[in-house]
Amino acid sequence: MAILIAIPILIGLSMLQTSLVSQFPLLRGTADLLLLAVVAWSLQKRVTTALHWGVIAGLIVTYISALPFGVALIAYSLAAVIGSQLRRLVWQVPILAMFVATFAATVLLHAISYTAVRITGTSIPLGTVINIITLPSLLLNMFFALPAYALLSDLAGWLYPEELEV
Numbered sequence: 404m405a406i407l408i409a410i411p412i413l414i415g416l417s418m419l420q421t422s423l424v425s426q427f428p429l430l431r432g433t434a435d436l437l438l439l440a441v442v443a444w445s446l447q448k449r450v451t452t453a454l455h456w457g458v459i460a461g462l463i464v465t466y467i468s469a470l471p472f473g474v475a476l477i478a479y480s481l482a483a484v485i486g487s488q489l490r491r492l493v494w495q496v497p498i499l500a501m502f503v504a505t506f507a508a509t510v511l512l513h514a515i516s517y518t519a520v521r522i523t524g525t526s527i528p529l530g531t532v533i534n535i536i537t538l539p540s541l542l543l544n545m546f547f548a549l550p551a552y553a554l555l556s557d558l559a560g561w562l563y564p565e566e567l568e569v
Contacts, residue, residue: 408562409444409456416440417463432539437464438512439544439551441479442504445486446497446552447559457483474519481515482508498552505548506541513537 416436425433437460445453461476468475486504493500517532 406455409459413460413463429539429543431535434543434547441482442486442508443552443555445483446490446500449563450559453483453487471519478512478515501548501552505544509541509544
């Protein structure tokens with residue numbers, strides 16, 4: 404059931420990202436709503452479909468971006484794995500885990516993207532990429548991390564209600 408919910412949510416977030424969020428960059432960096440959704444979903448206690456969300460988000464971003472095929476799929480799947488692992492390690496402080504996972508996933512996504520673009524022959528100085536794209540994107544992702552966690556926590560609570568003992 405959660406996978407059937409994931410597809411329209413992630414498609415809606417991708418439309419929101421490409422139409423609205425991309426119009427308000429900080430330098431050249433923008434917030435990544437799909438990445439935040441994958442990380443926030445993977446940090447939920449009862450969720451077992453985190454990797455599915457990562458794969459679906461990766462396929463959507465692969466379709467709508469100019470990155471080489473498979474780059475977004477790998478990055479978003481790894482973001483789901485990072486979130487799932489942090490959920491196990493930092494289970495008492497989920498907000499801290501959200502910020503750490505957002506930081507790690509954003510840096511990982513940009514590192515994989517930069518490497519793939521370099522391999523395909525585009526030459527962009529690393530310092531410029533870090534200062535103009537990665538750091539502003541990281542700041543925006545950190546800003547939106549808390550609302551993303553709150554919204555997806557509510558969604559997870561709705562899809563996976565806690566069982567009450569009688």
